[in-house]
Amino acid sequence: MTEYFIECYKRLDRQGPGDEKYTEIAFSLLENPSPNPRILDVGCGSGSQTLALAHIAPCEITAVDVYDCLLNKLNENAQKETLKGTVATLSASMVELQFEAAQFHLIWSKGYIYITDMCFNIMKKDDESNSYILTSHY
Secondary structure: OHHHHHHHHOOOOOOOOOOHHHHHHHHHOOOOEOOOOEEEEEOOOOOHHHHHHHHHOOOEEEEEEOOHHHHHHHHHHHHHOOOOOEEEEEEOOHHHOOOOOOOEOEEEEEOOHHHHHHHHHHEOOOOOOEOEEEEEOO
């Protein structure tokens, strides 16, 4: 089943619903975000929302997905574009992520709310800006 899924979806620009406009709207709703946020994009796929975030703000994004072919597509597209932020990819399962505590200002995840305990642990906690988890389920 996994091979069928990836064969169907790897050719698409986006592996789920939405578009860049909705990414921009969601980001604009954050109150007092860090001026240079560290963002974890969990389940990034080929990275359409990752690149949209990197266009919006001077940020450092760690984009995580279990499928190397999708991460390769993200890396190729990131090389072609002029971005305000930087993107680093990590091939890993979202349920096995191990990051140091208080590392990210924003955790962006479309459809993967069951990893919230891990997310709360690795979010930055400081007095200068707010930290957020954005997730949607489709």
